[in-house]
Amino acid sequence: xxxxxxxxxxxxxxxxxxxxxxxxxxxxxxxxxxxxxxxxxxxxxxxxxxxxxxxxxxxxxxxxxxxxxxxxxxxxxxxxxxxxxxxxxxxxxxxxxxxxxxxxxxxxxxxxxxxxxxxxxxxxxxxxxxxxxxxxxxxxxxxxxxxxxxxxxxxxxxxxxxxxxxxxxxxxxxxxxxxxxxxxxxxxxxxxxxxxxxxxxxxxxxxxxxxxxxxxxxxxxxxxxxxxxxxxxxxxxx
Amino acid sequence: xxxxxxxxxxxxxxxxxxxxxxxxxxxxxxxxxxxxxxxxxxxxxxxxxxxxxxxxxxxxxxxxxxxxxxxxxxxxxxxxxxxxxxxxxxxxxxxxxxxxxxxxxxxxxxxxxxxxxxxxxxxxxxxxxxxxxxxxxxxxxxxxxxxxxxxxxxxxxxxxxxxxxxxxxxxxxxxxxxxxxxxxxxxxxxxxxxxxxxxxxxxxxxxxxxxxxxxxxxxxxxxxxxxxxxxxxxxxxx
Amino acid sequence: xxxxxxxxxxxxxxxxxxxxxxxxxxxxxxxxxxxxxxxxxxxxxxxxxxxxxxxxxxxxxxxxxxxxxxxxxxxxxxxxxxxxxxxxxxxxxxxxxxxxxxxxxxxxxxxxxxxxxxxxxxxxxxxxxxxxxxxxxxxxxxxxxxxxxxxxxxxxxxxxxxxxxxxxxxxxxxxxxxxxxxxxxxxxxxxxxxxxxxxxxxxxxxxxxxxxxxxxxxxxxxxxxxxxxxxxxxxxxx
Amino acid sequence: xxxxxxxxxxxxxxxxxxxxxxxxxxxxxxxxxxxxxxxxxxxxxxxxxxxxxxxxxxxxxxxxxxxxxxxxxxxxxxxxxxxxxxxxxxxxxxxxxxxxxxxxxxxxxxxxxxxxxxxxxxxxxxxxxxxxxxxxxxxxxxxxxxxxxxxxxxxxxxxxxxxxxxxxxxxxxxxxxxxxxxxxxxxxxxxxxxxxxxxxxxxxxxxxxxxxxxxxxxxxxxxxxxxxxxxxxxxxxx
Numbered sequence: 001x002x003x004x005x006x007x008x009x010x011x012x013x014x015x016x017x018x019x020x021x022x023x024x025x026x027x028x029x030x031x032x033x034x035x036x037x038x039x040x041x042x043x044x045x046x047x048x049x050x051x052x053x054x055x056x057x058x059x060x061x062x063x064x065x066x067x068x069x070x071x072x073x074x075x076x077x078x079x080x081x082x083x084x085x086x087x088x089x090x091x092x093x094x095x096x097x098x099x100x101x102x103x104x105x106x107x108x109x110x111x112x113x114x115x116x117x118x119x120x121x122x123x124x125x126x127x128x129x130x131x132x133x134x135x136x137x138x139x140x141x142x143x144x145x146x147x148x149x150x151x152x153x154x155x156x157x158x159x160x161x162x163x164x165x166x167x168x169x170x171x172x173x174x175x176x177x178x179x180x181x182x183x184x185x186x187x188x189x190x191x192x193x194x195x196x197x198x199x200x201x202x203x204x205x206x207x208x209x210x211x212x213x214x215x216x217x218x219x220x221x222x223x224x225x226x227x228x229x230x231x232x233x234x235x236x237x238x
Numbered sequence: 239x240x241x242x243x244x245x246x247x248x249x250x251x252x253x254x255x256x257x258x259x260x261x262x263x264x265x266x267x268x269x270x271x272x273x274x275x276x277x278x279x280x281x282x283x284x285x286x287x288x289x290x291x292x293x294x295x296x297x298x299x300x301x302x303x304x305x306x307x308x309x310x311x312x313x314x315x316x317x318x319x320x321x322x323x324x325x326x327x328x329x330x331x332x333x334x335x336x337x338x339x340x341x342x343x344x345x346x347x348x349x350x351x352x353x354x355x356x357x358x359x360x361x362x363x364x365x366x367x368x369x370x371x372x373x374x375x376x377x378x379x380x381x382x383x384x385x386x387x388x389x390x391x392x393x394x395x396x397x398x399x400x401x402x403x404x405x406x407x408x409x410x411x412x413x414x415x416x417x418x419x420x421x422x423x424x425x426x427x428x429x430x431x432x433x434x435x436x437x438x439x440x441x442x443x444x445x446x447x448x449x450x451x452x453x454x455x456x457x458x459x460x461x462x463x464x465x466x467x468x469x470x471x472x473x474x475x476x
Numbered sequence: 477x478x479x480x481x482x483x484x485x486x487x488x489x490x491x492x493x494x495x496x497x498x499x500x501x502x503x504x505x506x507x508x509x510x511x512x513x514x515x516x517x518x519x520x521x522x523x524x525x526x527x528x529x530x531x532x533x534x535x536x537x538x539x540x541x542x543x544x545x546x547x548x549x550x551x552x553x554x555x556x557x558x559x560x561x562x563x564x565x566x567x568x569x570x571x572x573x574x575x576x577x578x579x580x581x582x583x584x585x586x587x588x589x590x591x592x593x594x595x596x597x598x599x600x601x602x603x604x605x606x607x608x609x610x611x612x613x614x615x616x617x618x619x620x621x622x623x624x625x626x627x628x629x630x631x632x633x634x635x636x637x638x639x640x641x642x643x644x645x646x647x648x649x650x651x652x653x654x655x656x657x658x659x660x661x662x663x664x665x666x667x668x669x670x671x672x673x674x675x676x677x678x679x680x681x682x683x684x685x686x687x688x689x690x691x692x693x694x695x696x697x698x699x700x701x702x703x704x705x706x707x708x709x710x711x712x713x714x
Numbered sequence: 715x716x717x718x719x720x721x722x723x724x725x726x727x728x729x730x731x732x733x734x735x736x737x738x739x740x741x742x743x744x745x746x747x748x749x750x751x752x753x754x755x756x757x758x759x760x761x762x763x764x765x766x767x768x769x770x771x772x773x774x775x776x777x778x779x780x781x782x783x784x785x786x787x788x789x790x791x792x793x794x795x796x797x798x799x800x801x802x803x804x805x806x807x808x809x810x811x812x813x814x815x816x817x818x819x820x821x822x823x824x825x826x827x828x829x830x831x832x833x834x835x836x837x838x839x840x841x842x843x844x845x846x847x848x849x850x851x852x853x854x855x856x857x858x859x860x861x862x863x864x865x866x867x868x869x870x871x872x873x874x875x876x877x878x879x880x881x882x883x884x885x886x887x888x889x890x891x892x893x894x895x896x897x898x899x900x901x902x903x904x905x906x907x908x909x910x911x912x913x914x915x916x917x918x919x920x921x922x923x924x925x926x927x928x929x930x931x932x933x934x935x936x937x938x939x940x941x942x943x944x945x946x947x948x949x950x951x952x
Contacts, residue, residue, distance in 0.1 A: 006305045006739045010762060014731050017724070023882035025720045026543040026930070047761020048724060049545045055459050059447035062458045066451070067244045067502040069525045074459045091461070092468045117468075168737035209297035213304070216740070220300045221293050221312045223329070230330045230355075244501045248524060252493050255486070261644035263482045264692070264781045285523020286486060287783045305740040307763045406499035454502070482781045531935050535923035538934045542927070543720045550935045567937070568944045593944075685773035689780070696776045697769050697788045699805070706806045706831075 001036055003175045007167035009040030011160035012086060012112040013048060019138035019153045019163040020108060022084070025049030030082035032075065033089035034061040037112060041086055042070060053078045055094075075099055085109045086159070087118035096120045100127055105148040108139075109156075116156035124150065138163040177208045239274055241413045245405035247278030249398035250324060250350040251286060257376035257391045257401040258346060260322065263287030268320035270313065271327035272299040275350060279324055280308060291316045293332075313337055323347045324397070325356035334358045338365055343386045346377075347394075354394035362388065376401040415446045477512055479651045483643035485516030487636035488562060488588040489524060495614035495629045495639040496584060498560065501525030506558035508551065509565035510537040513588060517562055518546060529554045531570075551575055561585045562635070563594035572596045576603055581624040584615075585632075592632035600626065614639040653684045715750055717889045721881035723754030725874035726800060726826040727762060733852035733867045733877040734822060736798065739763030744796035746789065747803035748775040751826060755800055756784060767792045769808075789813055799823045800873070801832035810834045814841055819862040822853075823870075830870035838864065852877040891922045 013024065029050040031042045042052045042065070054070045055078055056062040065072050078085075079099040083106075087094045090113050097120065103109075111118045124142055125132070132140035132152065138159075140152045154162030166172075181204045186193065213220065223231070251262065267288040269280045280290045280303070292308045293316055294300040303310050316323075317337040321344075325332045328351050335358065341347075349356045362380055363370070370378035370390065376397075378390045392400030419442045424431065451458060461469070489500065505526040507518045518528045518541070530546045531554055532538035541548050554561075555575040559582075563570045566589050573596065579585075587594045600618055601608070608616035608628065614635075616628045630638030657680045662669065689696065699707070727738065743764040745756045756766045756779070768784045769792055770776040779786050792799075793813040797820075801808045804827050811834065817823075825832045838856055839846070846854035846866065852873075854866045868876030880886075895918045900907065927934060937945070 002301070002305065006763065007737065010731070010737060010739065014728070017728050018732070021879045021882050023721065023724060023885050025545065025724065025885075044762055046545060047763070048758055049543060049720065049761070051545050051547055057459045057461050059444050059451055059458060062456065063240070063447040063451055066454065066456055067240065067525060069501065069522060069527050071527060072451075072456050072458060074457050077457075090469075091465045093462070093464065165735045168735050170737045171739075206297050209301040213297055213301055213310075216304065218300065218304055218310050219312050219315075220297060220310060221295045223295050224331070226331065227329045231328075244499065244525065248493070248499060248501065252490070255490050256494070259641045259644050261483065261486060261647050263486065263647075263783065282524055284783060285525070286520055287482065287523070287781060289783050289785055305763060307739065307760060307765050309765055403497045406497050409499050409501075478777070478781065533935045533937050535920050535927055535934060538932065539716070539923040539927055542930065542932055543716065548927075548932050548934060550933050553933075566945075567941045569938070569940065682773050685777040689773055689777055689786075692780065694776065694780055694786050695788050695791075696773060696786060697771045699771050700807070702807065703805045707804075 003167050003171045004036040005040045007040075007171040008037040008088070008112060008160065009042075009044035011164050011167055012037075012041050012088075012110075013044050015112075015138075015159035015162060015164040016084065016086070016108070016110055016153060019110070019136065019159065020151070022108065024084075027051070027083040028053065028081050030055065030075075030078045030085045032085070032087040032094045032118070033113070034058075034065045035088070035090075038086075038088040039065075039068075041088060041112060042068075045086075046070075050084075053081060057089075076102070079103050082107060087111045088113040089118060090114055092117045093120040093123075094118045097123045097127065100124055100144065100150060101146075103148070103150055106151065107149075108151045108153060110153035110159040111156050112159055114158075119152065119156045121152065121156050124152065174208055174212055177211065178204060181207065241405050241409045242274040243278045245278075245409040246275040246326070246350060246398065247280075247282035249402050249405055250275075250279050250326075250348075251282050253350075253376075253397035253400060253402040254322065254324070254346070254348055254391060257348070257374065257397065258389070260346065262322075265289070265321040266291060266319050268293065268313075268316045268323045270323070270325040270332045270356070271351070272296075272303045273326070273328070276324075276326040277303075277306075279326060279350060280306075283324075284308075288322075291319060295327075314340070317341050320345060325349045326351040327356060328352055330355045331358040331361075332356045335361045335365065338362055338382065338388060339384075341386070341388055344389065345387075346389045346391060348391035348397040349394050350397055352396075357390065357394045359390065359394050362390065412446055412450055415449065416442060419445065479643050479647045480512040481516045483516075483647040484513040484564070484588060484636065485518075485520035487640050487643055488513075488517050488564075488586075489520050491588075491614075491635035491638060491640040492560065492562070492584070492586055492629060495586070495612065495635065496627070498584065500560075503527070503559040504529065504557050506531065506551075506554045506561045508561070508563040508570045508594070509589070510534075510541045511564070511566070514562075514564040515541075515544075517564060517588060518544075521562075522546075526560075529557060533565075552578070555579050558583060563587045564589040565594060566590055568593045569596040569599075570594045573599045573603065576600055576620065576626060577622075579624070579626055582627065583625075584627045584629060586629040586635040587632050588635055590634075595628065595632045597628065597632050600628065650684055650688055653687065654680060657683065717881050717885045718750040719754045721754075721885040722751040722802070722826060722874065723756075723758035725878050725881055726751075726755050726802075726824075727758050729826075729852075729873035729876060729878040730798065730800070730822070730824055730867060733824070733850065733873065734865070736822065738798075741765070741797040742767065742795050744769065744789075744792045744799045746799070746801040746808045746832070747827070748772075748779045749802070749804075752800075752802040753779075753782075755802060755826060756782075759800075760784075764798075767795060771803075790816070793817050796821060801825045802827040803832060804828055806831045807834040807837075808832045811837045811841065814838055814858065814864060815860075817862070817864055820865065821863075822865045822867060824867035824873040825870045826873055828872075833866065833870045835866065835870050838866065888922055888926055891925065892918060895921065 029045040030053045031038050032055045034056045046052050052070045054065040054072050055075045062072050079102045128142040132142045135141045138154045142150045267283040268291045270293045272294045284290050290308045292303040292310050293313045300310050317340045366380040370380045373379045376392045380388045503526050505521040506529045507514050508531045510532045522528050528546045530541040530548050531551045538548050555578045604618040608618045611617045614630045618626045743759040744767045745752050746769045748770045760766050766784045768779040768786050769789045776786050793816045842856040846856045849855045852868045856864045
């Protein structure tokens, strides 16, 4: 969760900036999805002065995006408005024929979700006059038959890996600590665990957070016996 | 969730402002807790130009607060730094003897959690020279034996109810819709539900969000059959 | 400058919230103007979770608003999109016949500029079926002949004075200090000053800021002799 | 102004990230100065989830930083707290012997002001055990005699030029337009202008902004004759 939320936001924008050197301030940035990755991207895009539009299929997440101050609309509408599009939904063809046609001349499109299927690249190629022109190292410029240009970043692969360095070490450490403590937990509890998919025990998440805070020299409060007792009485009582 | 996160943030600050007419910009605002209510308060306090310190007992939430850009520290340290303190933890004596003594002269303290137990008011009274002086309608000023003044807002009761109007209707509507659809669900499924505590079915949450978005004239994307199939294949596959 | 920028933002939203108890999160908030007052309002409206649209007549200020991440458009377009409109331009009829007709049913309109002329109230009345209905203490609801409702807050007078308490004392102190030091300056320099309009000497602004910082216990850096010399050599050199 | 404010913020952080791949979220970032460049850096650093401390020598700017929600303190105090230091003051030795000694082990220091004099590098070298070790392409790690490490980015030269690509084209276009229109203005008015330093005529700034907005497809309001007349009457009247 921490690497998706805090790592992806920074590294995705880092990838977009390295690929294009575009100024984010004043741009309309369309983020497809409002899961952990995509809300990290939306937050950082706004933090860099972008005006963010979110697209979603889940009404609960869409409503959260609205309440967080973003515009929310279908991608067919957002397609006309965006300067930069970033997909992070985990689904296919989030940017497709019906969107490419209505994009602005010069639109930038990038993916930060799984695999290079979120943008329908074969369709984009089919709508184009020729093979794309490599205008910068990670920028393929497609010229549509209408004459408009669409710039695909990093060949639609995860832009933070393609054009930048992926997640910073200082967030991946938590993910790896989590994975190794989880492996230890599985080894220690091998006998009692039945074959199944388990979520990581909360105690491991807390232990990783505790270690991380200590490494950052951040101290936090500890419940007094009196406070523990009060909370326990509530939990019993309800 | 929506009323706690989005409603409490605004209405708590509204309560503090109505009670005191203090300018939040430039103030150090200490928020006790980083649950849904308290993170709403922290977000809006920062949005009004405050410099926010968060205190927490849960390392995971504390780490989130750090990664969200806030300072995190024990309340004993925060006590020396804050201009305004707002508790929203659900526990008792979050502000207590060991904190009052080190607060700045003129500190404002308010509660936005459950009941008026988060601030240890009897202790504050015991440390004071006399009965508190009512300096504004919702402000009781305690003068400690050291001569310092501490201003308790709304008698430690929920400040958004004490001094303001509580949550706006436009967020409570969702809570009430949720409750009435849940009641309907219970009536319809009375026979199959065994006596127990159930969480609200996700479908009800989604339905309320769908209705709310419609009322706000916000349209969202719908999965294409192709996208549904792709997601389903993943879920099957994993 | 400080009271306009930091005071007006908070007190204007405070006025709107007290008048209506509306939740700002998720609302589209149109701010007319991007001077000191209006940019304070825009910043705080975004800080409360609103989605802000700015209208301007000055291209430089309009461009700043764009680069600050807001949408910028003519009021005739914004009129269709806004849930809440706040004027702070210093000009007349910023909201007028051509805007009222295209507003959403239930739109809230308020003024935070000088006098009650920014909203063309006689025109709004002329477009309405009857006299407005007072739906809350500071809310006059006009019903247009089309059946749509437009809610005028505080009779178009400065909403932060009409429905709230105006600027907090902690920002007005600076304005008053500035005015009294300026009066002193005029008295002391009465002989050498010719009749004219003068701007406040920078040294007075700095002195007020210095006193305010001291009162807030904020220490700042002081140039070393070496640094002063370096800066001076630059100024001489250029 | 636009390139300093909006360009430097993004490109400086871009330089720091490329040089180090550090995650900004959760870091304490000390920005020296609160002029146009440095406030752009502070704003973007906060927008990326950093907790920002500002140092200043001018009380007016220091007070603005406080009111904008940042912590303000002398560099000697900030030195103990920062994870990342960025100087943009235009003066010399802003980071000097009295600061290096109290920095955390692993602190990152970078410059985004003019020339490489803001960080006293000879002093840093004198305090170190050996020549610095190049731990990444743009990172020289100094090991103090105390054993602590301080990482100097881009040899103290402008980090946005050293490690990134400088300002994005989309902001420099305005600076260059401004310069060429100013040159034209000088040529056209050669006879009437006496040898002196002139500020760019406001009309040129406005024209550049007008062209930029048009290029971004942003329309803005135009004063009605009635509004022009009202404003003019005020200006006459006052």
